[in-house]
Amino acid sequence: MTNTPSRDDRSGDDAGEERWITDDDMPTEAELWARRAGNDPPPPSESDSSTGEDSPSLTARMERWLEYLFNSGVELSFLGSFGLLILFFTPPLLSVDGISFSGLVAIASGSTWLGLFRGGYIDVGEFPGYGNFASAPVRFAVYNVALVGGTYAGAYWWDAQSSLLFAIVFPAVITGVVIASVPRLT
Numbered sequence: 001m002t003n004t005p006s007r008d009d010r011s012g013d014d015a016g017e018e019r020w021i022t023d024d025d026m027p028t029e030a031e032l033w034a035r036r037a038g039n040d041p042p043p044p045s046e047s048d049s050s051t052g053e054d055s056p057s058l059t060a061r062m063e064r065w066l067e068y069l070f071n072s073g074v075e076l077s078f079l080g081s082f083g084l085l086i087l088f089f090t091p092p093l094l095s096v097d098g099i100s101f102s103g104l105v106a107i108a109s110g111s112t113w114l115g116l117f118r119g120g121y122i123d124v125g126e127f128p129g130y131g132n133f134a135s136a137p138v139r140f141a142v143y144n145v146a147l148v149g150g151t152y153a154g155a156y157w158w159d160a161q162s163s164l165l166f167a168i169v170f171p172a173v174i175t176g177v178v179i180a181s182v183p184r185l186t
Contacts (some may be wrong), residue, residue, distance in 0.1 A: 030110025066117065072114035074131060076107065076143055083144035087151055094155040101164075102154025102171045105146050110173035112178050135186040142185065148179035 027035070056064070077084075087103055118127045128135035150171035157166035 001111050003043050047133030065121075067117070068115040068119040069111060071130060072118060073111035074108075075145075076110050076114055076141075079136070079140045080110070080143035080147045082106075083141070083147040086144075087111060094152070098155035098167060099151060100111055102158060103147070103151040105154060105168050106150035106171040106175050110143070110146055110150070110175040113176040117180060117182075124180045127183055132186075134169050135182075138185045139182060142178060142182050146175040150174040150179065 062123050084103070084107075087099060092099055116122045117124050128139070150173075153174050154167040154169075154171040157163065160166075
């Protein structure tokens with residue numbers, strides 16, 4: 001048995017240095033809220049579209065757009081799930097094909113509109129952040145109205161006119177108009 005000097009295990013390999021985190025190293029509550037409020041990437045500015053060296057590359061802009069599109073699709077699917085359940089469980093007043101097709105168009109176009117609005121590509125006002133819980137009830141209601149309203153409008157016109165064009169245009173337009181109202185309601 002060898003006799004080794006006792007070591008302070010808290011400090012790792014460097015027994016002589018103090019490496020504990022102090023209260024000064026921890027962020028304050030205001031700093032944590034500021035970090036949380038800034039969870040969205042910054043909206044595009046006029047300097048982003050210039051051809052200078054500071055402008056982001058096409059790949060970076062495309063990655064940013066895809067990030068907005070993906071996150072918007074997740075948000076719309078999660079907060080709009082009640083409306084999707086309404087569409088799934090209510091007996092069809094219109095044709096099942098029209099409701100199915102128009103529902104898919106409403107989800108796809110709603111995600112696209114939400115990504116365009118949230119990213120600042122189309123300016124309708126300042127959208128609340130993904131983690132903004134104060135606006136969650138408003139976003140929940142708006143997204144459900146957009147999905148159900150757009151789906152039933154498209155399905156109605158699918159049945160009335162037997163036209164695929166109406167089943168695409170009506171859900172796309174209605175979801176865009178309804179989702180654009182979020183900044184005014186929050």
